[in-house]
Amino acid sequence: MTNSNPIGVFDSGIGGTSIWSAIHDLLPNEKTIYLADSKNAPYGQKSKEEIVALSKKNVDLLLEMNCKLIVVACNTATTNAIQELRASYDIPFIGIEPAIKPAANNSKTEVIGILATKGTLNSELFNKTAEMFQNTKIIEQVGYGLVQLIEDGNLYSPEMTTLLESYLHPMIEANIDYLVLGCSHYPYLIPQIKKILPEHIQIIDSGEAVARQTQNILREKVGFSDALKSEPEFYTNSDPKVLESILEYKYPAVKKDF
Template sequence: MDNNQAIGIFDSGIGGTSIWKEIHHLLPNEKTIYLADSKNAPYGQKSKEEIIALSMKNTDFLLQMNCKLIVVACNTATTNAIKELREKYDVPFIGIEPAIKPAATNSKTQTIGILATQGTLNSDLFHRTVQKYESTKIIEQVGHGLVQLIESGKINSPEMTQLLHSYLNPMIEANIDYLVLGCSHYPYLIPQIKKILPNHIQIIDSGEAVAKQTQHLLQEKIGFNTQKNIETIFYTNTDPSVLKDILENKYEVTQIDF
């Protein structure tokens, strides 16, 4: 494994850029290649078999780019496919799971909310995680329609506000004090969510933890990039304008037939 190769990151669209931003912030000297499989978003409504097949296709693409490790920046892909990915490929993988542990451990009301995709909430990995915290009441809510609106560039739309109210108001009434965001798209909704939630409810996402895990893996096993040219490459298989917009037009985005 060449320590000067790029970190590969994939997601079912633009949401995983929330993870990429955390990795890039912590490891600014690393090369990164980001793959947005927006054409097949959202993964949360697909079967486990479909999610595994798409995750392998994404992995094959990034390995053709000689990536030294792969970050699965998608909760649904991690919870449904990471075991199969690790069995099939030699490259190290880092996954992303809903951060239930810090929420359940620190909750004063013993009640937390989780907003995630159907695919994540239905997964075996998620159920195994939830079982560890039986003393905490966990209110699960599928974020139907949220990913589609984000992928369409409608983060601040009236439809988004309406959906978020319908998902979050019952959690507020149930006295949650932590809201876990169980999809890498959802951190882009934090400004909207904060307008709805009372101030005492804390929002947790997994981005920083994934970045730290990436740093640890590079330090322990692979090595850091020592070259001066820091490449940051973005690929998408749909119209690149939404991805460009979420990156504040600071980076080029290449559209590929994939």
């Protein structure tokens, strides 16, 4: 079964490109369309109703572009809206949520840290998952300000370093041995996070797992593209230069009102 329609990917901004990159690396023949809803970032401070409405707006646009599968490359949108999306649209959705399970199952200290948005940590889906690991102490930290600094192009600013140190030092003192990154923006902070964390603390994000699940859904339900190669498309409703910079200027981004 072949299907050359594109895979749609959306996030509250540029952070979901970390998920897109993992999908593109695993499935280079698949055409991909990425939406960065940077105008409305961060989703993590919004109500559930707002998050659902924004997610549906993004989905509608991707469906206009004939996407065969949609990846919700945003932890906050997944944990707050994916059930509504699956109930409202007849298309496969793949979500992203904090990788608590591998961290909890492999922790030797039985203490893990989770850095995520307020919207993710307050969601019903996150709390249901966390409740499955009663023997593991989970140190939760809202990453206030991190997404906005990334969206503003201030990835390596002194303010970013100060915020990360304030969030991570209490986790280190609590004896975590795994740090789960619960926001698709946060993998871009890994180089700075590694400078703060002791070497024995493992960092987990969800990119590779989402890419493998995308491959599975294509194989089982949707069909692979028969193209030899396909150029991705990137759209943003904010400054395209910020999106292009996170992509290391390998691909152009188009400004679009949505």
